[in-house]
Amino acid sequence: MSETILEMRGITKTFPGVKALQDVNLDVREAEIHAIVGENGAGKSTLMKVLSGVYPAGSYDGQIVYKGQEQHFKSIRDSEHVGIVIIHQELALVPLLSIAENIFLGNEQAKAGIVDWDETRDGARKLLSMVGLKEDPDTLVTNIGVGKQQLVEIAKALSKEVKLLILDEPTASLSEKDSAALLDLLVEFRRQGITSILISHKLNEISKVADRITVIRDGRTIETMNKEQISEDRIITSMVGRSLDDRYPGRTPQIGEVVFEVKNWSVYHPQHRDRQVIKNIDINIRKGEVVGIAGLMGSGRTEFAMSLFGKSYGQKISGEVFLHGKKVDTSSVGKAVSHGIAYATEDRKTYGLNLIDHIKHNTTLANLAGVSKFGVIDDMAEMDVANDYRKRTNIRSSSVYQVTGNLSGGNQQKVVLSKWLFANPEVLILDEPTRGIDVGAKYEIYTIINQLAAQGKAILVISSEMPELLGITDRLYVMNEGRMVGEMPTAEASQEKIMRAIVRAEGKAS
Amino acid sequence: MTTETAPSGITATGEKVKVQELSVWGALQANMRDYGLMLALILIMLFFQYFTNGVLFKPVNLTNIILQNSYIIVMALGMLLVIVAGHIDLSVGSVSGFVGALAAMLMVGWRFPPELAFLANPFVAGAICIVVGAVIGAAQGYLIAYHKIPSFIVTLAGMLIFKGLSLAILAGKSVGPFPAEFQLLSAGFIPDLIGPTTLVAASEGVQPLVLHTTSLVIAIIGVVAMIGFAIHGRSRRKARGYESEPFGLFVAKNLVIAAIVLFFGYMLASYRGLPNVLVVMALLIALFVFITKRMTFGRRIYALGGNLKAAALSGIKTERLTFYVFAIMGALAALAGMIYAARLNSATPKAGQGLELDVIASVFIGGASALGGVGAVAGAVIGAFIMGVMNNGMSIMGVNIDWQQMIKGIVLLAAVFFDLYNKNKA
Numbered sequence: 001m002s003e004t005i006l007e008m009r010g011i012t013k014t015f016p017g018v019k020a021l022q023d024v025n026l027d028v029r030e031a032e033i034h035a036i037v038g039e040n041g042a043g044k045s046t047l048m049k050v051l052s053g054v055y056p057a058g059s060y061d062g063q064i065v066y067k068g069q070e071q072h073f074k075s076i077r078d079s080e081h082v083g084i085v086i087i088h089q090e091l092a093l094v095p096l097l098s099i100a101e102n103i104f105l106g107n108e109q110a111k112a113g114i115v116d117w118d119e120t121r122d123g124a125r126k127l128l129s130m131v132g133l134k135e136d137p138d139t140l141v142t143n144i145g146v147g148k149q150q151l152v153e154i155a156k157a158l159s160k161e162v163k164l165l166i167l168d169e170p171t172a173s174l175s176e177k178d179s180a181a182l183l184d185l186l187v188e189f190r191r192q193g194i195t196s197i198l199i200s201h202k203l204n205e206i207s208k209v210a211d212r213i214t215v216i217r218d219g220r221t222i223e224t225m226n227k228e229q230i231s232e233d234r235i236i237t238s239m240v241g242r243s244l245d246d247r248y249p250g251r252t253p254q255i256g257e258v259v260f261e262v263k264n265w266s267v268y269h270p271q272h273r274d275r276q277v278i279k280n281i282d283i284n285i286r287k288g289e290v291v292g293i294a295g296l297m298g299s300g301r302t303e304f305a306m307s308l309f310g311k312s313y314g315q316k317i318s319g320e321v322f323l324h325g326k327k328v329d330t331s332s333v334g335k336a337v338s339h340g341i342a343y344a345t346e347d348r349k350t351y352g353l354n355l356i357d358h359i360k361h362n363t364t365l366a367n368l369a370g371v372s373k374f375g376v377i378d379d380m381a382e383m384d385v386a387n388d389y390r391k392r393t394n395i396r397s398s399s400v401y402q403v404t405g406n407l408s409g410g411n412q413q414k415v416v417l418s419k420w421l422f423a424n425p426e427v428l429i430l431d432e433p434t435r436g437i438d439v440g441a442k443y444e445i446y447t448i449i450n451q452l453a454a455q456g457k458a459i460l461v462i463s464s465e466m467p468e469l470l471g472i473t474d475r476l477y478v479m480n481e482g483r484m485v486g487e488m489p490t491a492e493a494s495q496e497k498i499m500r501a502i503v504r505a506e507g508k509a510s
Numbered sequence: 511m512t513t514e515t516a517p518s519g520i521t522a523t524g525e526k527v528k529v530q531e532l533s534v535w536g537a538l539q540a541n542m543r544d545y546g547l548m549l550a551l552i553l554i555m556l557f558f559q560y561f562t563n564g565v566l567f568k569p570v571n572l573t574n575i576i577l578q579n580s581y582i583i584v585m586a587l588g589m590l591l592v593i594v595a596g597h598i599d600l601s602v603g604s605v606s607g608f609v610g611a612l613a614a615m616l617m618v619g620w621r622f623p624p625e626l627a628f629l630a631n632p633f634v635a636g637a638i639c640i641v642v643g644a645v646i647g648a649a650q651g652y653l654i655a656y657h658k659i660p661s662f663i664v665t666l667a668g669m670l671i672f673k674g675l676s677l678a679i680l681a682g683k684s685v686g687p688f689p690a691e692f693q694l695l696s697a698g699f700i701p702d703l704i705g706p707t708t709l710v711a712a713s714e715g716v717q718p719l720v721l722h723t724t725s726l727v728i729a730i731i732g733v734v735a736m737i738g739f740a741i742h743g744r745s746r747r748k749a750r751g752y753e754s755e756p757f758g759l760f761v762a763k764n765l766v767i768a769a770i771v772l773f774f775g776y777m778l779a780s781y782r783g784l785p786n787v788l789v790v791m792a793l794l795i796a797l798f799v800f801i802t803k804r805m806t807f808g809r810r811i812y813a814l815g816g817n818l819k820a821a822a823l824s825g826i827k828t829e830r831l832t833f834y835v836f837a838i839m840g841a842l843a844a845l846a847g848m849i850y851a852a853r854l855n856s857a858t859p860k861a862g863q864g865l866e867l868d869v870i871a872s873v874f875i876g877g878a879s880a881l882g883g884v885g886a887v888a889g890a891v892i893g894a895f896i897m898g899v900m901n902n903g904m905s906i907m908g909v910n911i912d913w914q915q916m917i918k919g920i921v922l923l924a925a926v927f928f929d930l931y932n933k934n935k936a
Contacts, residue, residue: 312823333825343823351823354816356883365813366824368806375806383752419824 005030005195006164011050011062013043020046021060021219028164028197031190035198035210039239039464043219044199045089048166052086053079066164083163087153087170093141100124100137103156127155131185147178154185165189166197169297171205183209201296203232203503215239236499248471249443251450255474256287258325259458260341260427265319267307277314278304279482285427285458290449292473292490293462294498300482301462302346305429309343310336323426337366342425344416346432346462348409352416355405359397360386362404362415367423389418394444410441417448428452431462446472466495480505534759542932543877547892550925554896558903565906566899569781572774577696577853579898580787581606581846583891585869586876587798588839590890593873594802595835596815596882597654597661600866601668604676605646605840606847607862609639611676613848614685614857617692632692640844646672647840648833655832669866677859686856695790696853699783700725721776722783729775729784732792733768740764787849794842798887811835815882871918872897875925896921 006028013021021043028034038044049055051064053073064071066082073079076086093102100120109119124137133151141149150170157165167186171179179202186196187209200206206213207230215222215238222238267278277300285291293301306313308321310333321330323339330336336343345351353362363386364371371382386400393414397407404415413433420428430449434442449472453459463469469476469490476493478486478501486501538545559566566572585602592599616635628634650668654661687693704723712718744760747753778784802808813821814828822828846865851857876893878885897918904914 309823310825332827333823334827337825345823350817351819354813354820354883356816356879357812361809361812365809365821365826368809372806377804377806377809379804380746380750380752383750 003030004028005067006051007063007065008047008051009063009065011047011060011064013046013050013055013060019219021050024062024216024219024221026214026221027224028195029212031193031195032211033186033190033196033198033209035200035206035213036216037200037203037206037213037235037239038216039466042216042239044216045168046219047216048086048168048197048199051079052076052084052166054086080160083161084166085157085160085162085164086166087150087157087168089169091146091149091153093149093152095142096140098138098140099128099135099144099152099155102141102152103127103137103159105156107159123159124155127158128152130158131155132181145178147174147181150174150178150182151185154182162194164195164197166199168199169201170198171200171202179205203235206230206235207232232503236496236503239499247443247467249447249450251453253288253290253453253474254456255289256456258284259287259323260285260460261322261325262308263320263322265304265308265321266317267303267314268316270314273315277482278307281319281479281482281484283460283477283484285460287458288453288456289475290453290459290461290473292469292476293460293479294466294469294476294502295464295479296502297464299479299502301479302431303482304479305343305431305460305462308336309333309341309429312343337423337425340424340426341429342366342420342423342427343429344420344431344433346435348412348416352419353404353412356403358401358403359390359395359407359415359418360400363389363400363418363422366419370422370424385422389422393418393421393448408437408441410437410444413437413441413445414448417445421448421452425457427458427460429460429462432464433461434463434465434468442468466498469498470495478502534756538759543929544886544888547875547877547889547896551892551896551899554899554903558899558906562903562906566903567777569777571902571906572777573781573785575895575898575902576778576785576788576791578902579894580696580785580791581849581853582865582868582872582898583791583894584794584842584846584849585839585865586872586890586894587794587887588835588842589869589873590798590802590876590878590885590887591808591811591835592661592839593870593878593880594815594882594885595811595832596818597832597835598870599650599661599665599836599839600870601646601650601665601672602839602843602846602869603862603865603867604669604672605643605843605862606850606865607857607860608646608672608676608679609643609844609847610851610861611680611685611857611859612642613639613692613851614688615679617689618687619680619685632689636692636695636848639848640841643844643847644837644841647843648837650840651833651836654836655829661836673863676857676861680857680859682859684856684858686854688852688855692848693852693855694786696785696787696849697855698786700728700786700789702783719780722779722781725783726775726779728789729772729779732775733771736771737764737768790845790849795887795891802887807831807834812883815884817883868897869894871922875922877929893925896925 004027006026008024008026011021011024012019024043024047026047036044036047050060053075056074057072064073066084071082094105097105103124104120109116109123121137128135128137131151131154133148133155135144135148141152144152154165170182174182183205186198189196198206198210210230211227212224213230213235214224215235217239225234261284263282265278265281266276269275269277281304283291295301303313307317308330311317311331312333321328328339330339330341349355354365360382364382368377371378371385383400390397390400395407395411395414395418397411404412407415417433433445433449449459449461461469461473470493473490475489476487476498477484478498480502483505485505486498488497555566585606589599589602613635616638617630617632622629629638646668650664653659653664699722702722702724704727707721707723708718709721710716710719740760744753744755802811810821810826810831813824813826814831818828847862850861854861872894873885873890874880874893875896876886876889876891878890900918900921901914904917909917
């Protein structure tokens with residue numbers, strides 16, 4: 001058995017209101033491929049950020065022992081200095097610089113501040129051949145595909161004399177061929193003595209290359225399996241094995257006729273005309289029904305919802321939307337809203353709120369007509385509305401004049417909900433309505449969802465947290481790689497069943 | 511200046527939402543920014559009053575300050591919308607110069623055949639100029655809004671193009687003088703409907719003091735209307751329990767503003783009365799305050815500048831809105847160009863050049879954010895007056911133009927620094 005290169009002991013990391021990691025232990029041996037799996041939000045990325053110094057020493061509890069020495073990384077530079085390099089999900093390359101320039105960015109081959117271009121190109125060529133990329137080092141990064149960009153990132157890591165390479169979902173946006181090549185490369189690195197930590201959702205890939213697997217759930221280490229013990233079944237059970245307690249308010253569903261129906265919906269990627277992101281989706285929602293869409297990150301759930309909502313995502317959108325059996329035009333956000341469709345975004349800071357303005361103005365933004373006549377706002381009516389919704393959604397703030405940027409995540413989410421509730425929709429699409437908010441606020445949001453369903457609204461909930469979907473929905477769709485790969489009444493669903501639907505679809509795709 | 515004060519102390523459980531009255535100090539702090547700016551203007555005026563040996567507050571000079579800055583203020587109104595929307599317009603100086611040139615050519619430069627002679631009529635020509643300005647703004651807005659070309663680039667190009675165009679249509683010469691009606695735009699005063707009142711007759715060794723009563727009456731009506739609106743608004747808020755401003759502060763604030771307005775009204779009345787352009791300006795300011803504070807159109811501009819994506823996902827037609835904002839800016843630049851030309855009584859190829867910088871500086875001194883989403887009409891107007899009073903005061907003091915430029919630059923920097931410092935502290 002080879003030596004331990006890295007040991008993380010009792011790592012605990014808290015954010016305001018959330019315990020992201022709780023007493024996590026991880027040991028990684030020299031020259032192995034160690035996979036880390038877990039649901040979205042389980043704490044994998046947080047753990048890697050702790051390791052690489054993104055969260056500096058002191059901001060977490062616990063010990064990091066690397067090559068037998070305790071480490072206190074204050075920044076990424078410190079961890080890179082000892083040979084730990086992390087490659088993030090979103091690549092950190094500068095698109096309009098060349099491959100060679102990117103590889104040596106921040107580590108320029110220069111003397112006295114003057115770049116030695118011959119050395120840069122030679123060095124880049126050597127590194128590119130190591131990762132098996134046949135490209136001219138002078139090619140701009142923007143001109144090569146995502147798969148090759150990933151290899152450039154790895155070449156960049158190699159240039160820093162990497163000993164421990166961390167890859168966060170490296171194959172999430174790669175084609176199968178590129179993914180296979182990347183995994184082969186990791187195997188080759190293992191032969192050369194480079195250790196890799198691989199974070200991935202793709203269980204088939206992991207079982208192919210990983211030597212050991214650590215499962216993280218709810219910010220805790222569940223177990224570490226050896227190669228012989230690895231099976232998809234065991235991973236799935238370990239990943240989702242958590243009990244449903246009373247974290248979800250109860251309700252008696254009263255479900256009526258079909259209100260909202262989407263038929264044969266297809267969408268292409270906004271930049272790549274040929275890449276079909278959403279493939280012939282059919283769904284329907286009934287009156288008073290809460291329907292969930294389960295699926296992993298990158299399965300196309302948000303893209304589907306946003307393309308439905310006024311073509312806010314993608315191009316070459318085709319398909320039909322029916323409301324009460326009548327075909328409706330949702331080609332602009334204004335039209336979608338006027339037909340009674342609302343979409344509350346997963347990313348409230350970027351797409352949901354005007355963070356520099358206060359609660360009152362954010363609440364009425366999607367339905368200014370509701371507080372105005374002939375384009376003139378009735379400020380008293382607006383005050384009434386803002387105070388009313390602040391109370392109904394239980395927003396904790398000093399007044400409706402509090403700037404939304406200063407609110408906590410949960411309260412921001414309630415402002416987003418208030419905005420859409422005031423628009424009085426019939427169909428409400430909630431994209432990750434509880435992402436990044438604490439348990440108490442989650443409960444309040446579930447309660448609001450229940451109230452809306454009781455009022456006869458049709459609700460579609462997109463969530464990466466399967467227990468949440470199982471806890472609050474009546475029926476579930478399972479989505480994978482732009483397709484609906486399963487549909488089941490929640491009463492008959494389980495996390496294993498959902499995971500199986502996804503994994504089965506993965507198997508078919510590959 | 512603002513009726514929206516930040517109330518506090520709403521109880522989350524209270525059945526009827528009541529707003530507690532703030533303390534006087536709390537209310538002052540909540541509106542620190544607005545009062546601070548006003549105070550800065552008053553201090554700057556007092557400073558120059560002292561250092562110009564009392565020239566600054568002479569009726570003739572006050573009239574001058576208004577005439578000198580009217581076109582800046584008119585453009586600052588449009589620029590406020592542009593900057594709040596998250597854009598910039600560098601072309602306004604050149605566009606105003608071009609429209610001034612166009613006005614001159616229409617009225618005196620071109621010889622129209624008899625059937626088209628109506629085009630030279632000052633009112634027809636004026637209307638044409640406003641439309642041309644709006645079309646120019648709309649064209650730039652179209653490229654910015656629908657083709658996503660950065661406004662900085664589009665309007666930089668516009669600045670060069672219209673600088674060249676005004677040189678071209680004037681053939682490099684000054685064209686003037688304008689018909690008398692047109693000159694009234696900048697040189698005219700409110701006619702004396704109620705005869706002037708002679709307070710002190712001319713006699714040996716004594717300056718005569720004739721008061722233009724009509725102008726003073728208009729100022730008084732304005733003050734009464736303003737106080738009326740303030741009381742009405744307060745009682746409406748009181749009735750719903752949304753008033754937070756202490757009564758004492760409310761009275762004091764309105765009395766101070768009324769006193770200031772009446773003082774300036776009296777000063778202007780004792781010279782030649784209210785300038786026509788001041789009336790135009792006052793109406794425009796009132797309109798833009800209303801647009802930004804009370805109209806959905808204005809609210810949407812703030813949302814657009816605050817978070818473009820969130821605004822679009824709330825159903826706001828962000829492209830169309832941007833387009834309108836630039837069209838309005840163009841129309842205002844046209845009006846400013848005509849005021850400028852009427853004031854000089856001729857159109858010159860150099861007219862308007864560099865004005866965009868004063869306009870943009872006014873808006874930023876007035877507290878607008880370069881990132882968009884923040885800014886107020888009142889702030890932009892006060893910002894313009896701060897710049898204007900400094901120009902005027904330093905000129906009277908005989909400060910060299912090089913120093914004037916440096917001092918103005920420092921004041922702009924200091925104002926924005928102070929603003930950000932306060933914001934970060936909060």
